């Protein structure tokens with residue numbers, strides 16, 4: 162069987178890429194771009210937008226560079242196996258580990274298959290009084306064999322002004338005079354691209370591309386790689402896809418694609434990004450059982466719980482005031498615990514609810530002790546405050562609007578069996594206002610203004 166016929170594309174896997182890669186057939190991917198953690202020994206964390214979701218990944222390594230390189234090597238061996246014989250790989254890194262990764266890739270791909278060390282040169286970032294400003298990342302380009310795709314024309318660059326000013330006739334003249342002919346003529350399609358790419362990084366003020374994911378790369382960078390090293394219909398894989406820059410560009414350029422990331426939060430962002438550009442996406446490996454949820458990192462679990470109830474994330478950092486988010490519609494405080502919850506949890510949450518000026522809230526946890534339930538009853542009896550205890554199992558099994566209000570809670574006057582507001586019958590054409598009437602009514606004083 163042709164291996165490509167059973168490789169499913171249009172999928173983003175949520176798992177350790179080592180596991181997913183092991184299941185991909187050999188020799189079936191045309192182009193791999195990977196942007197792994199850089200061995201920066203930092204934790205990248207962004208609290209993003211009005212929803213204040215924590216978006217984070219850890220780049221801290223115990224055991225030093227040898228441990229990191231061995232970790233990358235295991236993945237590089239799999240990546241080499243799944244590449245087509247004509248395939249290419251671009252590994253994005255920086256000064257922290259590029260020397261080690263180059264040696265490691267030389268041994269996996271063969272030094273003769275090293276093609277380029279691309280320098281992505283950018284503006285911005287800090288300066289140091291004691292050394293040169295660090296203004297570039299390194300992208301190591303390897304091929305699997307001796308034949309590969311390289312489309313020069315779509316990635317040609319502009320000639321410098323001085324070259325453009327010099328007309329071909331000048332070369333002719335020099336040829337006639339000095340009898341030295343370089344054979345050089347500016348190509349009307351543009352200059353042959355070199356290995357230094359000045360491309361702007363995404364600025365904090367960027368409104369079009371920026372998604373608030375740590376270390377998000379600009380689409381322009383991925384466009385160059387994908388246009389040069391693949392053709393329409395080829396399969397592109399990004400095994401560390403973050404917020405999905407490579408797969409989004411692959412889709413826009415009519416390539417098939419496949420992504421992997423270990424973070425469920427990243428998958429949520431990618432799903433929205435891909436759907437926005439009209440791609441249909443299959444998400445695989447997202448946590449579904451209670452066991453999966455227990456294993457998530459705390460911020461991932463909190464994001465899952467708040468998103469599951471269609472809530473909003475607390476604008477403060479997790480743990481502040483004991484409020485991790487607010488429920489859908491009613492905006493009532495929610496606390497999330499990736500464990501069981503007892504009396505103390507209820508007590509501190511009671512204070513948090515009071516400080517927030519509410520009289521109701523929800524605690525989401527895996528289980529609640531008898532003490533916790535008794536405390537909830539006491540708070541209700543003494544203060545009339547309602548604390549609802551929501552078990553994770555209920556959220557796993559029930560629809561996501563489990564703790565959203567019923568219509569009858571919001572509008573107590575509605576009869577219990579009310580199913581929703583009936584739509585008014587459509588108006589006949591004659592009964593609809595004319596354009597002039599609409600303009601006139603828009604200029605008329607508003608009812609609210611008249612009542613003020």
Ligand SMILES: C[S@@+](CC[C@H](N)C(=O)[O-])C[C@H]1O[C@@H](n2cnc3c(N)ncnc32)[C@H](O)[C@@H]1O
Pocket residue numbers: 176177178179196197198217218374375376377378379400401402403404405406407421422423424427
């Ligand atoms: C530098 S970011 C990638 C950013 C991406 N290029 C973009 O433009 O959004 C690295 C990503 O690797 C993911 N990651 C780290 N370890 C992983 C693993 N073992 N398997 C899959 N993904 C992993 C992190 O969750 C993070 O999203």
